[in-house]
Amino acid sequence: MNKILFGGNFNPIHNGHINMANKASKQFDADVIFVPAVVSIWKSDTVDFNDKVEMIKRAIKPYKRMEVSLFEALQGKKQTYSIDMVKYFINKYKNDHFYLLIGNDQVNAFHKWKDADEIANLVDIIYYSRPNYDVDLNNVKRFKMQLVKGRENDASSTDIRSLNNLDLPYDVLLYIEEKELYYIKDIKSMLKESRYKHSLEVAHLSYKIAIHNHLKEPFKAYTAGLAHDIGKDLAFDTQQEIFKTYFKDYLDMPNFAIHQFVGAYIAKNKFGIDDKDILEAIMFHASGKEKMNDIGKIVYSADKIEPTRGYDSKDMIEACLKDFEKGFVFVLEENRKFLTTKNGDIYNRLSKSCFEYYLESKVTK
Numbered sequence: 001m002n003k004i005l006f007g008g009n010f011n012p013i014h015n016g017h018i019n020m021a022n023k024a025s026k027q028f029d030a031d032v033i034f035v036p037a038v039v040s041i042w043k044s045d046t047v048d049f050n051d052k053v054e055m056i057k058r059a060i061k062p063y064k065r066m067e068v069s070l071f072e073a074l075q076g077k078k079q080t081y082s083i084d085m086v087k088y089f090i091n092k093y094k095n096d097h098f099y100l101l102i103g104n105d106q107v108n109a110f111h112k113w114k115d116a117d118e119i120a121n122l123v124d125i126i127y128y129s130r131p132n133y134d135v136d137l138n139n140v141k142r143f144k145m146q147l148v149k150g151r152e153n154d155a156s157s158t159d160i161r162s163l164n165n166l167d168l169p170y171d172v173l174l175y176i177e178e179k180e181l182y183y184i185k186d187i188k189s190m191l192k193e194s195r196y197k198h199s200l201e202v203a204h205l206s207y208k209i210a211i212h213n214h215l216k217e218p219f220k221a222y223t224a225g226l227a228h229d230i231g232k233d234l235a236f237d238t239q240q241e242i243f244k245t246y247f248k249d250y251l252d253m254p255n256f257a258i259h260q261f262v263g264a265y266i267a268k269n270k271f272g273i274d275d276k277d278i279l280e281a282i283m284f285h286a287s288g289k290e291k292m293n294d295i296g297k298i299v300y301s302a303d304k305i306e307p308t309r310g311y312d313s314k315d316m317i318e319a320c321l322k323d324f325e326k327g328f329v330f331v332l333e334e335n336r337k338f339l340t341t342k343n344g345d346i347y348n349r350l351s352k353s354c355f356e357y358y359l360e361s362k363v364t365k
Contacts, residue, residue: 002030016155231262288354
């Protein structure tokens with residue numbers, strides 16, 4: 001039987017790791033053993049080892065040919081090396097053929113690994129490419145490395161820890177929330193408890209709508225939903241200072257909309273989010289605007305209809321799950337009715353343009 005050893009920090013595991021393992025498993029007809037590091041040689045850990053293991057278990061649950069090993073933890077050492085791992089598994093499964101799966105960055109540094117030549121003699125080295133990353137062909141040739149073929153994925157644990165890119169299995173997202181790991185600590189510290197809970201609900205509903213509508217990157221909807229209100233609980237003087245300094249094109253907007261611009265500023269400058277669709281969704285989630293992107297429509301809707309809002313939004317939720325664009329129009333119609341009865345502001349230029357573009361224009365078509 002073929003087995004693939006996949007060691008790493010997995011802090012946290014993400015869809016890039018799963019994609020690598022799944023493609024390698026199919027190409028080499030092999031089971032994949034994830035071997036998380038207790039302490040990484042190259043990186044500092046930010047979570048407990050048991051948390052990393054639990055996230056891996058959740059991520060690989062749908063895959064029959066994947067498992068996780070506690071090899072490193074069971075060694076009782078401060079530091080183990082890949083050569084130790086390789087020898088352990090070869091001795092444990094004497095009749096199996098082994099591969100060692102590594103990433104592009106590890107290909108280029110492999111000659112620096114402890115006993116690198118011995119590792120290459122004991123197992124076949126396989127690697128997965130990443131976008132915009134050049135591989136050291138000298139190492140590929142020297143250690144007889146083989147390429148795992150498949151779609152490249154630019155997810156990184158570093159980006160995930162900072163909220164920049166949450167390309168994660170949904171169960172891992174939930175675990176990070178539950179244990180308040182990584183970016184969750186910062187998000188929670190910036191919001192009142194009630195607003196934090198609302199933000200989680202918006203994130204979950206946004207993700208669900210994106211999944212039901214087969215959007216390719218549903219984690220973007222989750223990210224925008226989670227971060228949409230991060231500017232709202234700042235002192236209002238601070239909000240105004242950011243707003244007046246960085247959003248001079250929107251100084252005519254009323255006070256209720258200021259936090260959406262501040263939220264986009266914080267998302268970009270504190271959390272490093274650079275995805276234009278996510279930033280735009282945050283920037284216009286309260287007011288709306290004409291020609292909103294898909295993530296923007298979803299987050300606008302989720303913000304207005306998430307279940308803890310205190311009114312019956314079941315029909316609007318179902319409409320968004322069925323067709324997020326038609327559901328968005330339904331939410332707009334209901335929101336305009338609500339604001340009109342409450343003497344809310346529907347005449348600021350952004351909200352007005354949104355209502356006119358999506359509601360009044362459809363009547364004339």
